[in-house]
Amino acid sequence: MARDWSKGEEYTRPVRRILVGILVVLMFATFLLWRIDSPRVERFRAQLVDRIMPSFDWALVPVTRVVGMIEGFQSYSRIYEQNQELRRELRQMKAWKEAALQLEQENAKLLDLNNVRLDARLSYITGVVLADSGSPFRQSVILNIGARDGILDGWAATDGLGLVGRIAGVGERTSRVILLTDSNSRIPVTIQPSGQNALMVGDNSAVPLLDFIESPGKVRAGDRIVSSGDGGLFPPGLLVGHVLQGPDRRFRVRLAADYERLEFLRVLRSHAPERIVDPGALIAPEPRPNPLPPEAAAPAGSDAGPEGATGATENGQ
Secondary structure, three states, X not given: OHHHHHHHHHHHHHHHHXXXXXXXXXXXXHHHXXXXXXXXXXXXXXXXXXXXXXXXXXXXXXXXXHHHHHHHHHHHHHHHHHHHHHHHHHHHHHHHHHHHXXXXXXXXXXXXXXXXXXXXXXXXXXXXXXXXXXOOOOOEEEEOOOHHHOOOOOOEEEOOOOEEEEEEEEOOOOEEEEEOOOOOOEEEEEEEOOOEEEEEEOOOOOOOEEEOOOOHHHOOOOOEEEEOOHHHOOOOOOEEEEEEEOOOOOEEEEEOOOHHHOOEEEEEOOOOOOOOOOHHHOOOOOOOOOOOOHHHOOOOOOOOOHHHHHHHHHHHO
């Protein structure tokens, strides 16, 4: 077997040398052909290119595809860099937004301090969230403040930034807050800047529905939503969230409160406004008396002479 293998190698080695020599000669001839400056050689080169190049289109297809892939990859790299830059700018904008909201809250606090009113209805009390008693059918939290702290049913609860819910159940030391996302929650709201009134309906999801909008065509995604104060349920002007349009084209609310980290809640003391039931305090115009008594008034159509007119004037005086 080793002898046969050596014989095969003895035959292939000369053939390999011959092929390598022919290839070297062809390359050298091609080099000389492209280096010679002669009109005949130039015509021959042109004819050779016209004959060979059209038949090599199939060989250029992979090269064209590879070049296209390289250009596409470079374009994708540029798009990726632009996307990363936009993400960084978006994070910076979010940071500026949070700073602006904090400044807005600080400004509101300073305005309140500038116009101090010692009124319990304008104050608040802060409680700690003890437990989250939420379920697929009911969403609420428990606070460590109750009747001993003066908490009443129906008062609004916020997390310092946005509305969270309302007090629904008060014990001696604890109270329950029904969240805005609960299916039993129905809150009248106002959409700014269009001023449209609507009803925010909880559906046990993180983005409640906006229903009964007066003019849906005037509502845009991102519009600010505040409590309207209708019905005396909540004080007006409390921040609720912003308008969000879902995949079903229905308007929803992206809540401003951070429901993922509810640690402290601020309960606003709000009492029902007084109602005017007695209209007696209203100022009404007094009836003006008739300057002429009934017996002095002349009947219509009668001829009153100068004496009668003079007598009527004296009686009126």
